[in-house]
Amino acid sequence: MTKQMMKCGLLALLAVWSAGAAEAASKIVIEKNHSARIVLRASAGSVVVGNPDIADVTVVDSRTLYIIGRGFGRSSVSVTDSAGRNIFDADVMVGTPVEGGVTVYKGLKSTTLICGRTCIEQTDGMQASPSSAPVTAPPPAG
Numbered sequence: 240m241t242k243q244m245m246k247c248g249l250l251a252l253l254a255v256w257s258a259g260a261a262e263a264a265s266k267i268v269i270e271k272n273h274s275a276r277i278v279l280r281a282s283a284g285s286v287v288v289g290n291p292d293i294a295d296v297t298v299v300d301s302r303t304l305y306i307i308g309r310g311f312g313r314s315s316v317s318v319t320d321s322a323g324r325n326i327f328d329a330d331v332m333v334g335t336p337v338e339g340g341v342t343v344y345k346g347l348k349s350t351t352l353i354c355g356r357t358c359i360e361q362t363d364g365m366q367a368s369p370s371s372a373p374v375t376a377p378p379p380a381g
Contacts, residue, residue: 264329270333271309275305279327286304294314304318317329340352
């Protein structure tokens with residue numbers, strides 16, 4: 240009976256530990272067309288990306304990888320070692336590439352506007368689009 244109780248206790252401990260590991264997924268925010276360097280605590284065996292249109296991974300060596308923001312949205316990145324144990328798990332959000340900007344979505348097309356007294360449309364190259372005229376922001380209330 241003692242062995243059976245010990246097995247149950249170990250199974251319960253393992254369940255609590257794995258639930259804690261699943262909840263401990265890190266959250267990473269990356270600007271579109273930028274990258275974040277990740278140093279792993281162990282050698283990677285495999286890398287899985289939830290949506291490579293949003294975030295992609297470049298493996299530099301067995302312990303270093305770069306997560307690259309490809310498109311706006313959310314994706315997951317998971318890395319396991321050669322035995323299949325999870326060594327890295329992240330929820331990756333790729334967002335607007337500039338501070339003070341706002342991204343407007345119309346269907347699948349996104350447009351980033353940088354606003355001050357006027358709003359100017361930005362392209363992926365971060366240059367003002369010559370064909371877009373500035374949009375006047377409403378005057379502040381008060």
